[in-house]
Amino acid sequence: MGGGIAQVAAVQAGCKVVLVDVKQEQLDKCMGLMDKLLAKDVAKDRLTEADKAAALARITTSTDMSAFGGASFLIEAATENVGLKLDLFRAMDSVAPSGAILASNTSSISITKMAAATARPEAVIGMHFMNPVPVMKLVEVIPGLATSEATLADTLALATAMGKTCTQSRDIPGFIANRILMPYINEAVQTLYEGIGTVEAIDTSMKLGTNVPMGPLTLADFIGLDTCLAIMQVLHSELGDSKYRPSPLLVQHVNAGWLGKKSGRGFYDYRK
Ligand SMILES: NC(=O)c1ccc[n+]([C@@H]2O[C@H](COP(=O)([O-])OP(=O)(O)OC[C@H]3O[C@@H](n4cnc5c(N)ncnc54)[C@H](O)[C@@H]3O)[C@@H](O)[C@H]2O)c1
Numbered sequence: 001m002g003g004g005i006a007q008v009a010a011v012q013a014g015c016k017v018v019l020v021d022v023k024q025e026q027l028d029k030c031m032g033l034m035d036k037l038l039a040k041d042v043a044k045d046r047l048t049e050a051d052k053a054a055a056l057a058r059i060t061t062s063t064d065m066s067a068f069g070g071a072s073f074l075i076e077a078a079t080e081n082v083g084l085k086l087d088l089f090r091a092m093d094s095v096a097p098s099g100a101i102l103a104s105n106t107s108s109i110s111i112t113k114m115a116a117a118t119a120r121p122e123a124v125i126g127m128h129f130m131n132p133v134p135v136m137k138l139v140e141v142i143p144g145l146a147t148s149e150a151t152l153a154d155t156l157a158l159a160t161a162m163g164k165t166c167t168q169s170r171d172i173p174g175f176i177a178n179r180i181l182m183p184y185i186n187e188a189v190q191t192l193y194e195g196i197g198t199v200e201a202i203d204t205s206m207k208l209g210t211n212v213p214m215g216p217l218t219l220a221d222f223i224g225l226d227t228c229l230a231i232m233q234v235l236h237s238e239l240g241d242s243k244y245r246p247s248p249l250l251v252q253h254v255n256a257g258w259l260g261k262k263s264g265r266g267f268y269d270y271r272k
Contacts, residue, residue, distance in 0.1 A: 001105055002077035003030030004133025007037065009075075011047070011055040011134075013161040018068060019061045027061040034059075037134060068095050073158060075127055077105040080230035085109055086117045093118035101151055103127040107178050107227065108234040111144035111171045121146035125155050128175060129164075131223060139164040144171050173238040174231065182231045185223075186247050188216035192267070193249035199267050217267040220250075221260035229254045 002019060009015040021027050035056065041047040047055075060067070068074055074092050078084060085106060092102050102124045104114055115124035126142025139159040143152050159166050169175040174182060188202050197205065203215020220228050229251060235244040253259075253266065260266030 001129065001131055001133065002075075003033060004131065005075055005077055005105065005129055006030070006059055007034050007055075007134055008162045008164075009158075010058045011038070011051075012163040013158065015058065015073075017059045018071060019059055020063065020065055020067055021061075022063060024063055027063070031056075031059070031061065065091050065095050068092065069097070071096060071100055073101045073103065073154070075103045075105060077129075080107055080109065080227050080234075082109050082113070082234075085114055089114045089117045089124070093120060099123075101125065101154055103155060105129055108174045108182075108231040110173070110238070111142050112146070115144040115146055122148040123151050125151050126169075126171065126175065127155055127159065128169075128177070130177070137163075137165050138177070139166050140169050140175050140177055141166050142169050142171050142175050173234050178231050179235070182228060182235060183244065185216045185220045185228055186232050186244075186250060189220065189247040189250045189267075192217065193247050221266035221268055221270075223260070224262055225250060225253050225258065225260045225266050 002021065006017045006019045010017045019027060019030060038047060038052045038055065042049055042052050074096055076085065076088050076092065078088055085104065089102060096102060098120070100123070102118060102120070104111060104126055105128055106126060107128065111124060111126040115121035118124055121144065124144055125147050126140065126144070128140040128142065130136035130138050139162075141152065141155055141159065156166055167176060173179070188206070191197060191202055192199060199217050203217050206212060207215045214222070229246055232244060232246040232250070236246065257263060258265045261270055264271045
């Protein structure tokens with residue numbers, strides 16, 4: 001997700017971007033993928049070769065958070081884990097210049113909680129992009145309890161410059177999109193678990209029956225089953241309603257390391 005956000009920031013919004021990850025191989029993978037995607041845009045006359053080169057030159061990478069030292073807007077898009085995100089917000093708060101906005105691409109975790117881990121809760125906000133970022137138009141913007149009007153206005157302006165359409169959600173677990181999408185995906189997994197239909201039958205029923213571009217199990221593999229499980233666990237624990245209980249089959253897939261497309265296997269096998 002982080003690579004996609006960096007791409008639209010550099011290409012559409014013309015921003016200088018610093019992309020930080022703990023793993024150098026992830027940064028190399030992101031830059032390689034970006035180069036491929038932008039080459040496709042050049043081939044389709046959506047971008048000139050010079051604009052592609054200029055956009056890529058605006059992005060630098062680092063495995064060190066201090067590289068954010070001159071940034072005016074930071075967008076966190078690390079693994080969906082509350083402890084990790086609280087640590088990251090503390091670290092971002094300590095390296096970012098005063099006045100910089102700290103945003104999170106979290107799918108479900110409380111913005112208010114992340115804001116409270118910093119000394120600038122008024123400058124913390126949710127900025128939830130959809131995957132794949134260069135293709136999907138939506139950004140959900142989520143002010144926390146302490147977020148200022150100025151932070152909200154700057155965030156909406158940046159998302160618009162990135163070519164996105166924004167919706168605004170209250171800071172309640174799952175926000176709008178995942179409050180609706182994740183229970184749907186979880187129910188598809190539960191339908192498989194109960195033997196009601198095969199993987200293909202479930203996906204085809206929903207694809208052809210509800211006119212969506214992909215079935216829920218294909219979509220789950222694309223999102224990442226670990227991310228889907230993490231979101232269901234947040235909905236379940238924070239809202240306390242048993243209807244959000246993660247399907248045991250989803251838990252089992254994650255335990256097996258079958259995380260979907262990114263690991264080569266999920267509900268489908270991508271290794272062939
Ligand atoms: N996958 C989706 O479809 C999707 C859609 C919308 C939002 N999101 C959200 O975006 C975030 C990332 O999702 P993802 O699917 O890319 O997750 P992922 O687990 O596949 O990738 C997360 C990346 O974060 C890096 N990372 C982990 N700890 C870090 C740290 N301390 N500092 C810097 N980098 C660190 C990892 O190396 C990895 O490259 C999550 O909050 C997720 O909920 C995901």
